[in-house]
Amino acid sequence: MSDASIHSQVPENEASFGDYFALLKPRVMSLVVFTAMVGLLAAPGGVHPFIAFCAILFIAIGGGASGALNMWYDSDIDQVMSRTKSRPIPSGKVTREEAFAIGMTLSVMSVVMLGLATNWFAAGLLAFTIFFYVVIYTMWLKRWTPQNIVIGGAAGAFPPMVGWAAVTGGVSVESVLMFTLIFMWTPPHFWALCLFMKSDYKDAGVPMLHVTHGRAVTRNHILVYTLLLAAIAVSMAFTSIGGWIYLTVAVVMNAIFVAGAVSIWRRSDAQCEADNHKREKSFFGFSLLYLFLHFGAILAEVALAPYGLGGW
């Protein structure tokens, strides 16, 4: 192959290293890193700091790999939605085949390395997380049912469980509750986003709840899930990873979150259009702070425990 033929095959918008990194969904990865780290640090029993670092890194790479496989499979949808149009595949910088190869390679690498660094239970849980996100959510549920985000949300809820398992080699009430917290948080978080990104999903033909059942039903669902979430979030305060700090944060944050959900529930479409979905947008923004502070409070309990301040 001559230089000229190589040159002719180079796409116009050639990918940089950053474009390949973008396949791993860095913003989602930051949530994975944070929750996995909290799960790992809150787990009983110690782990060497370097092994803890490696475990969090491999969990993050596994999460990123599933993001790349999601972009590979969903490139047709991403092309239609304005929110995802600039992703590496729809923008023509990375090919689908490249995304698939990167996703598969990093998936296998992250699972094997987590197994070697910690234990094979944690590695199996990470493999299941990747499988759940790519096959169950992306390939199956996303284009089939308006409950896609409810069941698919489990994929994003596994990282703290994997972190916990990396230390203990198993699951416990605490790790299941951390999983449930993210699992129940995902629907109100995502449906709030959907309420002000209406046309995007409709154009892409993704059966999101507000597209198939309307915005009023979506508001009802947001309220119900927020109430269930509040019960779980507060109850977690009375387990071994809870304490006064967590309880205070949980009560305050859930009171605000429930008030936000009630206020969205009482609104009509006309009111939403009139103020350009102001409350939905602020509810969505607050949901990010909500999750960050809950896991931050667990971390604070762990950090202060040696000084007799954390825990019960």
Added chain:
Amino acid sequence: MNFPEQHELHKRRFGRNLGVALALAAFVVLLLGLTVVKVTRGDFEPASVQQGATNG
């Protein structure tokens, strides 16, 4: 012997190649670190030796 002039393609892909090289180097360092930690802690010792160490 003269080396051919570097193609424009190589210059353009320098950043990407450098990124891959650094990622691979970081992976090697990570493997080395893991090995040192595991060997130091005695993770690769036979179970009987580990049991003996635990019992003192």
